Amino acid sequence: MNDKLDLQSTDITAMNIDKIAVLFPNCVTETAEGKKIDFDLLKQELSTEIVEGNKERYRLEWPGKREAIVTANIPTTKTLRPVREDSVDFDTTENIYIEGDNLEVLKLLQESYLNKIKMIYIDPPYNTGNDFVYKDNFAKSGGEELFESGQIDEENRKLSPNPKTDGRYHSDWLSNIYPVLKLSRNLLKDDGVIFISIDDNEVHNLRKICDEIFGESNFIGCITWKHTQQSKNDERFLSRQSNYNLVYSKNILITKNFKFNRTEEDNKNYSNPDDDPKGFWRSGDVRSPNLRQTLKFQIIAPNGNIINPPDNGWRWSEEVLKNKIQSKEIIFKNDNSGIIRKIYLSEQEGRTPENLWDGNVFGTTRIANSELKELFGDNVPFDTPKPTGLIQKMAELFRTENDFTVVDFYSGSATTAHAVMKLNAEDDGNRKYIMVQLPEASDEKTEAYKAGYKNICEIGKERIRRASNKIKEEKIDKAKKDGLFSEFKDEQDYGFRVYRLDSSNMQDVYYKPQDYNQGTLDLFADNVKEGRTAEDLLTQIMLDWGLPLSLPIERKTISGKEVYSVAGDSLYCCFDDGIDEAFAKEIAKEKPLRIVFRDKGFKDDTAKENVKQLLKQLSAGSEMKVL
Structure with missing residues (x-):
């Protein structure tokens, strides 16, 4: 709370804008100077005739969009420097951890990883007004002190909170995320997929940005993740228990269908009561999903009964249905009152995932905190981690592949690296990861700072080390329990190479x-x-x-x-x-x-x-x- 007196007279213009916003919220827009009235729209609202104005287009615009596009295109002069002392198995590992601004790092990775990444997962800062920090121009003396304290970045730009009262509340968030997503698309393989975690403050805008960058036709879906099982009684209207994950492909035409491995629960409704040589089956729908008059025909049962079509008609043409009866994929009910379609378990390739992911299966925020507590003890150094189960399940959607690279350029506490290692341990996979994280300074009041972690990168690297040791120990214990310890050989890659963003290695002094x-x-x-x-x-x-x-x-x-x-x-x-x-x-x-x-x-x-x-x-x- 700000206790300082404003010492300024009332801003009448701002008051009037707020009044108009109550009547015509669609006429209030964001500009480089803050909230303004779109007078063309306001004129239209007050007229029964079409008011001529700017040519209409279907697209998302905001002040700063052109600068965001240019920002993505400007080449960087920076480089990455290896940090051997923070790395594990530097010479042999294929995993990468990079400290630095994600936009600059993405620019550096463009050639080395062009069209090479199968999966990107990011959990960018949500635009809640508190945890989102954006970059603003900043020119002030004492820059080194401000950088060390986390108030400015290495480019001398101010790191500022983004309150909802700010006139560029949405625009600043959009300008930060746009160039990052634009560059990330270049890294994806043609059949690669990006998953983006987001809440309801910006999901609508993020969807529009991704439609523009990845193409609306490459939208795979929106996963609703129920991240908590507890109802919050402090919300005004709705207790929010879910967030979202937008999913886009680089080229949906060649991206393989998503499938989870089948479980006993998935197969419990399959049986073989008639000893069908094709094995277990369950009954399926025989009705057409839409009204089709051409599919409304009668079927004659073996005993002469006439079976009338459902309201929408049958699922197949008369010729196709007769063939299915002949092949015994379609059978008649015992009383000849209808037909039964057989769906065979042997023909099911995995299970198509739903777009509602419950925390009991995919992990919750409470589970995520418990995972960190297992590694770090009671003094958990990170407040808002994602559960490893959520990211594991995303990687499992590529069920026929287990040798690819996962990139996360908002890596936070390195949940993604932890998830990749866990999944590799479970199925002997060879997935690699590239983590990128800005070394944001730890607040002196936090448990992280008290535990000696000066910035978020130190937390992420330490988590990977501790998670690696835990996974190794669990695999050894399992081998002993199964009586296979004498033959046990662990070839999993637990290492990671650390790189740090820095200026070019080459001299940059020029003279006339x-x-x-x-x-x-x-x-x-x-x-x-x-x-x-x-x-x-x-x-x-x-x-x-x-x-x-x-x-x-x-x-x-x-x-x-x-x-x-x-x-x-x-x-x-x-x-x-x-x-x-x-x-x-x-x-x-x-x-x-x-x-x-x-x-x-x-x-x-x-x-x-x-x-x-x-x-x-x-x-x-x-x-x-x-x-």
Whole structure:
């Protein structure tokens, strides 16, 4: 609550806008300056004739939409730097955890993961006015202190709450989510799917944005998730017990049908009372779902009884129905009063999921908190996690596949990573994950801060470590219980590579020709920033060349120099000094597809040209580049 006096006179214009909003809420719109009256619409409301105005279009508009589109298209100069000390099994794992602004990170991943991601799950901040924080232009001294305290981001933009009283309440939220979704579509495979958790404050706008970005025809559905079993008596009108998950495909025409694996509960209505050789069956509907006069024909039973059609007619034409009777897919009732359609269990490929997901099966917010409590004890460091069961079930919809990558660029406490590991443990899958999270500072009053977690990324990484250990222990215990411990071999990938968003590794100081002197020339003796490591350079090269960050990296020694090889012979990098002809002859034996050196790494200019020519002669398929 703000206890400070306003010390300003009443804003008459704002008062009048509020009055008009009571009578004509559709005439109040959002602009860059806040709430305004759409006078064209107001004129129309007060007229019985069509008022000429702007040309009407069916689309979602808001102040800042064009800037949001441009924001998505502007290239970034940043890069990712590996953080080995926070990683687990860095050299062998295929899982990725990235700290940094998700929009900047998505731009960096565009080439490396273009059309490679099967599933995206995101749980963006809901626009409730409290937990949604948006970026606003901000220019003030003391920037470093504000950044450290979480009040501004690394781009010197203010992180501000978004109260409903703000004139750009919806617009700010839309401007933040639009470019992120626009870039995320590029990562999806053609048959890939995105799941987006949202509440009822913005679900209507999010649906319109996704229709625009992914295409209305690629809308799969809206899952209603009943996230709590408790009724809240503090709501004014309705006790809200559900949220939503919008589901879109990149190309619905080639996306496989969603199916869950069948359970005993799904199969309980199947039996085989007549010893049908095709096995268990249940009766199905024989009526047409819509009124069809052409399907209204009589059937003659074996005893001569005439069976009249249902009100809408039969489900099939007369010829098709006769064939089904002959094949015994359709049988007559014992008293010959009607027909029975057989639906065989052997022909059911999984179970089509419903669009209402109950928390008893898919997890609740209470279960989500219990999962964190199991890992961290009573001092749970995160307030609003999603249950792993919810995300597990989403991944299970691709029931015929268990080797794909799941991306979450609002990863929070890393529930998605936890869910992927759990599901892999259950079905021996090889699903990978890429988590992206802005390192939002922990409030000093929270349990997270008291437990030593300075930001949300520290919570997420620690959760993955603890969840990994728990899953390992559970698998060992099960193997012992089943008497299989002597043969037990756990090959699951529990590791993750940590990367952190940072400025480019390359020097960004530029001078006009008249400004050059010996001092400035010395700066360019090495075009790499001070403090940047060989692994920093390797990561930036992988991103620039469009190589996935999950590829295996090996360090070799060739002619006394350190060489990094990525995915076998896909990329070789050597950043040592003294590169000469002798080294070129040795590395040419490896036949790398690409090879990168530092410009200052060559023994001299002559050696640089000779190395280039030698590689052409001895390894014609190698492409050489220089930093």
